[in-house]
Amino acid sequence: MEEKTIANQKVKLTEEGYLVNPAEWNKEIAIEIAKEEGIELSDLHFEVLEFLRKTHESGNTLTIRKVGKSGIVDIKGLYKLFPGGPLKFSSKIAGIPKPSSCV
């Protein structure tokens, strides 16, 4: 665990760069983390991030299938938004823990 300043805010990160406390998240932080992954966030990105945060908050396990059925994007679209890590990168940017599911 390390402390880092992202978008002028001190946050705690895990070894792999995920926020330790999802409550510390805000849009500015999301934009900064996304930049590190080479992603520029659009409104559609934020809709996905909100969905991820809500699903995580309600205690449900996230899968790309759930995102695909959210009505925001299909799975193909999700891969386009977060290339090379549809659930990993999106979770990191959404400030929630590393995904724990295999699908």
Added chain:
Amino acid sequence: MSTNKNEKPLKKVCLICAKGSIEDVYATLVMGNGAVMEGIETKMFFTFFGLDAITKKQMNKLHTSTVGNPAMRMPGGLPFPSLLGMLPGVEAGVSAMMKKQMEQLDMPSVDEFLEMITAGGGEIYACKLAMDMFKLEKEDLHDEVKAVLTIGEFYEMSGGDGTQIIFT
């Protein structure tokens, strides 16, 4: 999770599935989809009874074997007698139960799983020899199957550093 910084990450995973039971097919699909989700180039080759997984008529009717499987247990953990597994309908019942439990874990049906894999750029191939043997045509296969290949052609696309071939 600890990762060795000196290790080169996997770049490409080539999976070969030669069996057609629920567990064999899903093991391949989970590994394939998992690789795609990690940003790893993924190619899947289905051969022999594994062809059932990509054949339209069979793909969503896969069974698990209730005989000759020492790991098969009753709900609750008691041993599952092979003699019981031979009774008509038992295999279908057990298979349906297994599918239901997988659904609860958000595991999709076989056709949906294939679509998830190709949506992320994974590629699915069928074995020409096994197709000839089972008298199957390309039209019998799911639309997401990219091509029918010889094993030689599959090896040709399995080269490069950081590539692993996995036989399930």
